[in-house]
Amino acid sequence: MRVLCVAEKPSIAKSVAHTLSGGNVTQVRNSNNKYIKNYDFKFNFGNDIGLSEVTMTSVTGHLSSTDFAAQYAWAKCTPSRLFDAPTIEKIDDNEKKIADNIAKEARYANYLMIWTDCDREGEYIGYEIVKAARTSNSNITLENTLRAQFSHLERTHIVRAAKNPIRLDQNAIAAVATRMELDLRTGASFTRFLTNLYQSKCDKDFGVISYGGCQFPTLGFIVDRYKRVKNFISEPFWYIDLDLRKDGQKVTFRWLRPHIFDRLTAVLFYERSFLEANDRGIITKIESKPTKNWRPLPLTTVELQKNCSKYLRMSAKQVLDCAEKLYNQGYVSYPRTETDSFPKAMDLKDLISKQTQNSQWGTYASDLINNDKFKQPRSGNHDDKAHPPIHPIMHSDGSNLSANEKKIYEYIVRHFLACCSDDGKGSSTTVTLKWGIELFQASGLVVLEKNYLDIYPYYKWESSKQLPKFEPNEPIKITKVELASGETSPPTHMTEAELIALMDANGIGTDATIADHIEKIVARSYVNLQTAPGRGTTKYFVPTVLGMALVDGFNQIGLDNISLSKPFLRKNLELKLKGIVEGSCSRNQVLHEMLDMYRQAFALSNQKQDILVTAYRDSNNLY
DNA sequence: GCAAGGTC
Structure with a gap:
């Protein structure tokens, strides 16, 4: 049998060809497009198909777009006509070349197997591939075309996909x-x-x-x-501002109300407490508990763009362009993904080991794998069924990258190492103080283990003012307590x-x-x-x-x-x-x-x- | 000279 496999992009064709051939691709032929290669090898699909001569190639996304016929071009008709004017399929020169490559390779194929991304657009691209293949081989139909179902490139997953194809989803198309x-x-x-x-x-x-x-x-x-x-109209508000000194340290307590928009009411609260307590307060509760700072979820495109826009001051477009370039050079995985959990079978330690040679984060990376500090990343709830979260593949010391690419690469590596690390750990203390009839609180944080935060400098989690030691029921002399005012501020x-x-x-x-x-x-x-x-x-x-x-x-x-x-x-x-x-x-x-x-x-x-x-x-x- | 969706 002869089987033609077609992926959505060249990188998938290359990877799947290497996997299915077991590393024995017999020939890599150039196509008429400089990015697209045709890979020849043998593979046993089992079932009805069996041992086959396989050619694996790809497209680069859609093979056509929809447009209006020339007589409905701009100024040739009134715009309202466009609601019912006939549409045509537009294929530009580059798309034509790619379609020609499919047609040429499909000529003697018994089966066409689609390896586009398993999402809605991927199904449609599959349909476009079927149309291109049919121009040279009328035996190929939408109904008899095979569709491989896969969501990442791990070997057993890909082999299973090849042996258990389904059909293209006509509803999605x-x-x-x-x-x-x-x-x-x-x-x-x-x-x-x-x-x-x-x-x-x-x-x-x-x-x-x-x-x-x-x-x-x-x-x-x-x-x-x-x-x-x-x-925005700002509103004045009033609150009780309360400080005390303990062990030579000034501690500010927040009013639990915590502010009041009516001045008279605020004055009332203040005066009743003042009459009752003057400058005397009492500690009513001390609560210390362990607290965590969660390591980030595996990286999606949206998170990459949000975080790099915020931390690195780059535009979303720049970020995506850099990630794209890094991907095309083999440094990082596919950068367009919604998935925020790693497949269980993925060898994350192997990916970490590639980073141990780095002068900035190499020591951290080797510490993760050699000293048993590796943690399986958290799993989010998003899965696009097409791509794993963004992660580094090859190591780069940055010397062959542009300044922005270097920043994005570093971000992706650090984020990945952070995902595979333990959460930050600390202890938070909340002290409650009663002054007259009112309650106030102060809180402190001690960071005990930074863990992932050591490799993720974009985000700060630091010990805030450490609180002095208080005792339950401890009487307190208040240094300052006064009615203060402020005003609400507009959103940015x-x-x-x-x-x-x-x-x-x-x-x-x-x-x-x-x-x-x-x-x-x-x-x-x-x-x-x-x-x-x-x-x-x-x-x-x-x-x-x-x-x-x-x-x-x-x-x-x-x-x-x-x-x-x-x-x-x-x-x-x-x-x-x-x-x-x-x-x-x-x-x-x-x-x-x-x-x-x-x-x-x-x-x-x-x-x-x-x-x-x-x-x-x-x-x-x-x- | 138009859209949004793939990808290089």
């Missing part, structure tokens, strides 16, 4: 086709409409003003926060780390695209990245006049059940796509439902376009 069509129709129609409108009515020099189901909610998060900061503008967290929590974009959406709304001049006075070098996103106008304008139009700048629409679409995958609703049903909604929104926007224009002029005056 339909769900992706639905998403593609909806994104194209809604994105293109509103983008052309908005661009035409703003260029003709506001400023002819405007560039493209795009709408996208992910871009707009991303913008919406930033505008929301901006308004909350802008409209949106950091990139917060934005990523919001997008992730609301299902806006994927691990691979979150950074792109953020970059897109910057490129479109909807938002800017700025420092805030008095807040150091941390950068915050704030909307531009245009960004504000787009959100305000669409809100003022009063679209009924559709809020373009809120995340619900996308979340809802995700749910419906899941419904298609699970078979509880059909592609056509979802497509019609969503398109009808957008068509109405478009009609209303078109009818009330003056509101959108006015919103921009108002926004110019307001912000």
Whole structure:
């Protein structure tokens, strides 16, 4: 038998070929694409297929995209036509070459076996591969194509996947086709409409003003926060400020209420206690307990981007680009993953041993494996069924990496070593003091074992003021007790780390695209990245006049059940796509439902376009 | 000149 195996990316093809061949790949042939290789070897699939001549190759993601035919190009038709204009499959030169390689290799194959990632998009890419293979071999159909099910590259797992193939999931394919069509129709129609409108009515020099189901909610998060900061009214509050000296140390106790927004009430509490106790307090409770600082969970893409944005001051896009380069050079594992638990069978100690030669963290790494300090990492609840958590593969001393790549590599290694270490351990003490009728508390922390914190300098967990020794029922002479006031402070503008967290929590974009959406709304001049006075070098996103106008304008139009700048629409679409995958609703049903909604929104926007224009002029005056 | 999703 001859079997053609096709993976989603070259690295998987290489790895799976080496595994299945047992290290005996007989030939590695170049394809017409410089990244893609064709590997020949023998493998016994067992069952009906048996010992076979295998060729393993790959694509590089999708083989095509959806577009409109030439007669529906920009300015060739009115934007509203795009809701029902026919779509075509667009294949660019590079995609054509890759498809040609598949066709050539599939010509004499008895079986086609798909090794794309086991997620929704992976199923669709499998379908695109089947189409490419069919052009040269009509025996290959969607129904008889085999699908390998795998979630990581450990040997026995891959062999089992090869011997127990299933079929491509046609529901998943339909769900992706639905998403593609909806994104194209809604994105293109509103983008052309908005661009035409703003260029003709506001400023002819405007560039493209795009709408996208992910871009707009991303913008919406930033505008929301901006308004909350802008409209914030600070409120005064009162609290009892209490200090005492013990063993020559000043200790400040926090009032347990802990602050009161009504001055008279605060005065009452203060005076009643003062009359009763004057400067005398009593210790009512001392509680000491062991406390832990948990080591981080195995690293996902979203965490990598959030943490590196926060700790290393790099943009999400830069972080992902660096991780991508490190991955392509074999230093780290695949950087786009949602999985936060390591497969049980994975040899983590072997990965740690590769780091022992490093001049900065080598000693820590060898200590982990040689002195029995290794801990099996914690397991989170996320599993994309496609990739393990991000981890280092090969060691690098950093000399052949760019400055930013070096930082990201170091972060990934340190995070990984931290995952495989013990939690930080300490002891916390809470002392409760009664003054008159009121209760106050002071707490202290002693870090006993830093453990993972020794290798993870990004996060600080330090012994805070260690409390002096107190006794239960100990009478205390209070040094200072007075009624103090303060005022509530506004929230800060949106950091990139917060934005990523919001997008992730609301299902806006994927691990691979979150950074792109953020970059897109910057490129479109909807938002800017700025420092805030008095807040150091941390950068915050704030909307531009245009960004504000787009959100305000669409809100003022009063679209009924559709809020373009809120995340619900996308979340809802995700749910419906899941419904298609699970078979509880059909592609056509979802497509019609969503398109009808957008068509109405478009009609209303078109009818009330003056509101959108006015919103921009108002926004110019307001912000 | 448009989207979002893969990946190089």
